[in-house]
Amino acid sequence: MQFRLNRMSLLVAATAAIFASSSAFAVDADAAKSLAKENDCFKCHAIDKTKKGPSYKKIADKYKGKEAEGFEKIRKNITTGPKVKLEDGTEEDHKIINTKDEAQIKNLMQWILSQ
Numbered sequence: 346m347q348f349r350l351n352r353m354s355l356l357v358a359a360t361a362a363i364f365a366s367s368s369a370f371a372v373d374a375d376a377a378k379s380l381a382k383e384n385d386c387f388k389c390h391a392i393d394k395t396k397k398g399p400s401y402k403k404i405a406d407k408y409k410g411k412e413a414e415g416f417e418k419i420r421k422n423i424t425t426g427p428k429v430k431l432e433d434g435t436e437e438d439h440k441i442i443n444t445k446d447e448a449q450i451k452n453l454m455q456w457i458l459s460q
Contacts (some may be wrong), residue, residue: 377456380449384442389431392460397431401460412458419454 381387389398399407408415421427426441444450 372455372459373452374456376449377453380442380444380453384440386440386442389440395432397433398429399432401457405458405460408458415458416454419457420450423450423453 381390389396391400393400393402395403404415404419408418422429422439423442426438428436429439430436442450442453
C-alpha cells in the first residue's frame with residue numbers, strides 16, 4: 346500500500362511539474378489541431394459541441410483550476426487507450442495517439458485545456 350501511495354504521489358508531482366513548466370510553454374494551436382486531425386480526434390470530439398465524446402471546451406471547463414488533474418486524465422486517455430464512457434452512456438476504448446513526441450503530446454493537452 347505504501348509503495349502504491351508513493352507511486353501515485355510521484356505521478357501527481359510529475360504531472361504538476363509538467364503543468365507548472367507549461368506556463369512558459371506557448372501553445373501552437375495549428376500544430377495541436379493538425380495532430381488531432383491526423384489522429385481522427387475530431388471524429389468523436391469537437392471544439393465547442395458534443396459529439397460521441399465531450400467537446401474540448403467541456404473538458405477544459407471540467408478541469409479549470411484543476412489543470413494538473415486534467416493533464417493526467419488526458420495523457421492517460423491518449424497514451425494508454427482506456428475504456429471511456431461516451432455521451433450516450435456506452436463505452437469504448439479511447440484511441441491512442443500516434444506519436445511518442447512529448448512536446449507534441451504536451452502541446453495537444455495544453456491546447457485542449459485552453460479551450
